[in-house]
Amino acid sequence: MSQPGAWARWVALCSRQEDALPVALIRVMTGLTVAGHIAHIAVTGALPLVWYDAAHGGLRNLDGGVLRGIGGATPEVVVPWSIATFLAAVTMVLGLSRWATWATWLGFWVLADLNGHAGGSYDELLTSTLFLLGWSGAHRRLSIIPSSTSTSPACVRWLLIGQLVTVYFSTALQKVSAHWVPWGDHMALWYILQQPTWQRVPMLWLAPAAWVTRVATVVSWSFEILAPLLLLAMWYRHTRTRPGRLRALFNRLDARLLILCVGFGMHAGIEISMEVGSFSLATVALYVACFSPDELRWRRGPPPTCSRP
Amino acid sequence: MGLPRRLRALGPHLVAGAVLWHAVALVLDASPDTSSGLRRQAWKEATVQAEFHAYAAMLGMDEPVFEEKLWSFAVGWNTARARVIGPFHRYLGWVHSQQSWQMFVAPHTTPSRLQIQEMDSAGEWQTLFEERDPDHTWMEPAFGTERMRASVFRWSWPGYEAELKRGCQALATLRFTQSPTPAVRCHFYRAPSPSPQQVLDDAIPEGTWVREQVVRRSP
Numbered sequence: 014m015s016q017p018g019a020w021a022r023w024v025a026l027c028s029r030q031e032d033a034l035p036v037a038l039i040r041v042m043t044g045l046t047v048a049g050h051i052a053h054i055a056v057t058g059a060l061p062l063v064w065y066d067a068a069h070g071g072l073r074n075l076d077g078g079v080l081r082g083i084g085g086a087t088p089e090v091v092v093p094w095s096i097a098t099f100l101a102a103v104t105m106v107l108g109l110s111r112w113a114t115w116a117t118w119l120g121f122w123v124l125a126d127l128n129g130h131a132g133g134s135y136d137e138l139l140t141s142t143l144f145l146l147g148w149s150g151a152h153r154r155l156s157i158i159p160s161s162t163s164t165s166p167a168c169v170r171w172l173l174i175g176q177l178v179t180v181y182f183s184t185a186l187q188k189v190s191a192h193w194v195p196w197g198d199h200m201a202l203w204y205i206l207q208q209p210t211w212q213r214v215p216m217l218w219l220a221p222a223a224w225v226t227r228v229a230t231v232v233s234w235s236f237e238i239l240a241p242l243l244l245l246a247m248w249y250r251h252t253r254t255r256p257g258r259l260r261a262l263f264n265r266l267d268a269r270l271l272i273l274c275v276g277f278g279m280h281a282g283i284e285i286s287m288e289v290g291s292f293s294l295a296t297v298a299l300y301v302a303c304f305s306p307d308e309l310r311w312r313r314g315p316p317p318t319c320s321r322p
Numbered sequence: 323m324g325l326p327r328r329l330r331a332l333g334p335h336l337v338a339g340a341v342l343w344h345a346v347a348l349v350l351d352a353s354p355d356t357s358s359g360l361r362r363q364a365w366k367e368a369t370v371q372a373e374f375h376a377y378a379a380m381l382g383m384d385e386p387v388f389e390e391k392l393w394s395f396a397v398g399w400n401t402a403r404a405r406v407i408g409p410f411h412r413y414l415g416w417v418h419s420q421q422s423w424q425m426f427v428a429p430h431t432t433p434s435r436l437q438i439q440e441m442d443s444a445g446e447w448q449t450l451f452e453e454r455d456p457d458h459t460w461m462e463p464a465f466g467t468e469r470m471r472a473s474v475f476r477w478s479w480p481g482y483e484a485e486l487k488r489g490c491q492a493l494a495t496l497r498f499t500q501s502p503t504p505a506v507r508c509h510f511y512r513a514p515s516p517s518p519q520q521v522l523d524d525a526i527p528e529g530t531w532v533r534e535q536v537v538r539r540s541p
Contacts, residue, residue, distance in 0.1 A: 020338075027338040057463035059470050062492065070496065072473055072489040122418040130476055130485065131469040134425050141419040168341045175345055183352035183423040190428030191376035200517075204429030207515035209436075209453040210475040217526075223518030290468030292425075 026168065032306030033165035036146060037154035039173065040114065042298035043142050044106035047121055050135075050291045051099045063131040064091045064124060071128075078126045086127055098124060108156025111147065118143035135292040138180060142295065145172050173302040174247055178240045180296065181276075185237030193234050202226040202233065211287045229282060236275050243272045247303060273300050344419075347410035352421035353403060356396040359427075363480040365389065368432040368514070434478035434510035434532065436465075438493060440503040447507060450497070461493075478510045478533060487535055494537035509534040 017025070054060045065071035066086040077085030084090040098120025104113035118140060125136035149169040153160040188194070192201035203226040206216040219226065246268040249260040262268075277300070280293040301309070364370060378388035404411075414420050438460065439447040450460035453474070464470055477486040486508065494506035513529025520526060 023342070024334050024338040027341045028334045054467055054469060057467050058461065059464040059467040062464060063467075063469045063473065067488050067492060070492060072492050073485060074488065118418070126418075128469075128473075131473045133468055133472055134423055135468070137420050137422055141421075144417050144419050166337070168337070172341065172344060172348075175348060179348055179352045179421060180423050183354070183421060184425045187354045187424050187427050190373055191380070192429055192431075196380070197376070201426070201429050203518065204431050204515050205426055208430050208433045210430075210433065210471050212454060215454055217516070217521050220518040220521035288466065288468060288471060 027166070029167040030164040031167045031170070032310075033150050033154040033163055034306045034309050035170055035301050035304060036149040036151035036165050036173070037108065037156070038301045038309065039142070039298050040108065040146050040149075040151035041106050041155055042301070043139065043146065043295065044102045044114075044117065046291050046294045046298065047117055047139060047143075048099050048102035048106065049294075051095055051102070051124070055095060060091070060095065061088070064095070064127050073128060073130060075127055079123055080127070091124075091127070094120065095124060105152075108152045108154070109158060111150070111152050114143060114147045114151065118147055133290050133292060134180075134184075135290045135295050138176075138295045139291065141176055142173065142299065145169055145176065170302045171247075173299050174244065177296065177299040177302065178244045181237040181240035185234060185240070188234055188237070193230065195231065195234070199227040199230045202230045206286055211289060213286060213288055216286065229279075232275065233279055236272075236279060240272075243269065243303070246272060269303055273303060276300070343410075343413070347407075347414050348419070348421055350407045350410050351414050352423060353407070355400070355403065355422065355424070357400050358424065360393075360396055360400070361481060365393075367480060369428065369430050372431055373428055429515075432512060432514050434512040436474050436477070436508065436510055438490075438497075439507045439509075440497060440501060441505040441507075442503070450506075461496075478512065483533070486533060490535040491537055498539050503539070505536055505538045507534065507536045 054063070061070045062072050064075075064086060065088060066075045066077065067073055069087050071086065075086040077087075077090075080086060080090050080094065098117065101113055101116035101120050104110070105117045107113075121143065122136075122140045125132050125140065146169075148166070150162075150165040153163045153165065188201070190201060191197040192199070192204060203219075203223055206212055206219065206226065246263050249257075249263040250269060252260070253264050277297065280297055283289060284293050365374075374385055374389050374392070378385040381388065383391075411420075435453045436451070437449060437453075437458075438451040439449050442448050449455075449458045451462065451465060452458045453465070465474065473485075473489065476482045477489060490506070490508035493508065497503065497506050509531050510533045511529050512532050514527045516526045
C-alpha cells in the first residue's frame with residue numbers, strides 16, 4: 014500500500030479529536046482573565062477615562078467603533094456593554110455554551126478597539142485566543158452542564174501552541190535595541206525597570222545587584238528568540254516513536270518542560286516587578302496547550318479518544 | 323456516492339485548509355511591522371537618537387547616513403511586507419486576531435513622569451498625583467491600571483501634544499467636581515534614567531519639567 018500524500022496526512026492530522034480537557038482549562042483561565050480585567054478597570058475608576066468619549070469625561074475623542082450604531086462611546090452604551098462582556102466571560106468560565114466564548118470574544122474586542130491608545134498586546138492575545146477557543150469545543154469539559162461529548166479538535170490545541178510561539182518569537186525579532194541584543198550592553202531590563210510607566214515601585218534599590226537585570230536581559234531575549242524550539246519539542250513528543258537522536262534527546266530531557274519553566278520564571282519576574290496588565294496571565298494560560306489530555310488528567314478515567322502528547 | 327455524502331467528505335479538507343490558512347496568516351502577520359515607528363519626529367527623541375548612535379558606532383558609520391539607510395530599509399520592508407501579507411492581514415483583522423507583538427522594543431532611557439497639581443487659595447501649586455509616588459495618590463488606582471499607564475506613556479512623546487491637552491482637560495474637569503480649585507496643571511518631569519553606577523555614586527542625572535498644560539475653571 015502506498016504512503017498517503019502530504020495533504021492526506023495534513024487532513025488526517027487536522028481531523029484528529031482528543032479529550033477537550035486542555036482547551037477547557039485554557040477556556041477557564043482566559044475567561045477569568047477577561048472577567049478580572051473588566052472588573053479591575055471598572056472598580057479602579059479607569060473605565061470612564063479610557064472607554065468614554067471626551068464629551069462624556071473620557072481622555073480622548075473616540076469614534077465609538079462598532080458601537081457608533083447604538084450610540085457610541087457613551088456611558089449609556091459602554092457600561093451595559095462592559096457588564097455584558099463581564100457576564101459572558103463568567104458564563105464562559107462556567108462552560109455553559111460555546112456561544113459564551115464567542116460572546117466574550119465579540120464583547121472584548123469591541124471594548125479593546127474603543128481606544129487604541131489605552132491598550133496593549135494583551136488585547137490582541139486575548140482576542141486571538143478567544144477566537145480559537147470558539148472553534149474548540151472547550152465548553153464540553155469542566156462545565157457545570159454535562160455534555161454528551163467531551164472531545165475537541167486537536168488542531169486547535171496545536172494552533173494555540175503556534176500562537177504562543179509566535180508571540181515570543183515575533184517580539185524577540187523586534188527587540189533590536191542595542192540594550193537588548195547579545196552584542197549590546199544587556200542593560201534593557203535595567204532601564205525598563207526604571208520607567209515609571211511600567212514599574213510597580215521605584216527600582217533604583219536594585220543598583221547594587223544590577224547584574225541580575227543583565228542576566229535577565231540575556232535570558233529573556235534568548236528564550237524568546239529560541240521559542241520555535243518549543244514547537245519542535247512538541248512535535249518530537251507527538252512523534253516520539255520515530256527514530257532520531259535529537260528527538261530522543263529532546264524527549265529524554267523533556268525540553269518542553271524546561272522551556273516552559275524558563276518562560277514561567279520570566280513571567281513571574283515581570284509580574285513581581287512590573288504592571289503590564291493581563292499579558293502574563295493570558296500567555297501562561299496558553300502553556301496548558303503544551304500538555305496532552307492524558308498528562309492533565311489527575312484521575313484516570315476511561316480514555317475518551319486516542320490522544321498523543 | 324450521493325451529493326450530501328460527497329459534501330460530508332469535503333468537510334475534513336475544508337477544516338485542514340482553514341487550519342493551514344490561519345497558521346500561515348499568523349506567522350506572516352507576526353513579521354516585524356515598522357509602520358508605527360516611521361515618524362521622523364519620534365526619531366528625534368533622545369532615546370531613539372541614543373540607539374542610532376550605538377548602532378552607527380558599532381557599524382562604523384556616520385549617524386545621519388545610518389539613519390537615512392535605516393529609514394529607506396524600513397520603508398522598503400514595510401512596502402514589501404504589506405504586499406505579501408495583504409489578504410492574510412485583512413482576514414486577521416476580520417477575526418480580530420492581529421499579530422502585533424511590539425513589546426519593549428527598546429527601553430525608554432529618558433522617561434517622563436506625570437505630575438498633576440491643583441492651585442490652592444494662595445495661588446500655589448499643590449501636588450495631587452505623581453507617578454509611582456506614594457505621597458501623592460489622587461486617582462492612583464485608575465492611573466495604576468495598564469490602560470491608563472499606556473495612555474499616559476504616549477502623552478510625553480512628540481506628536482501626542484493634542485492628546486495630552488484633551489487628557490488633562492478630562493482630569494481637570496473631574497477634579498473641579500471634587501474641589502473648588504481654580505486651576506489644574508499637568509506636566510512631566512523628564513530625566514535620563516541613571517546607570518547602576520550613577521545610583522551607587524549618588525550622581526542621579528537632573529531632569530527638566532516639560533509639556534506643561536494648565537486648565538482653568540470656566541467662570
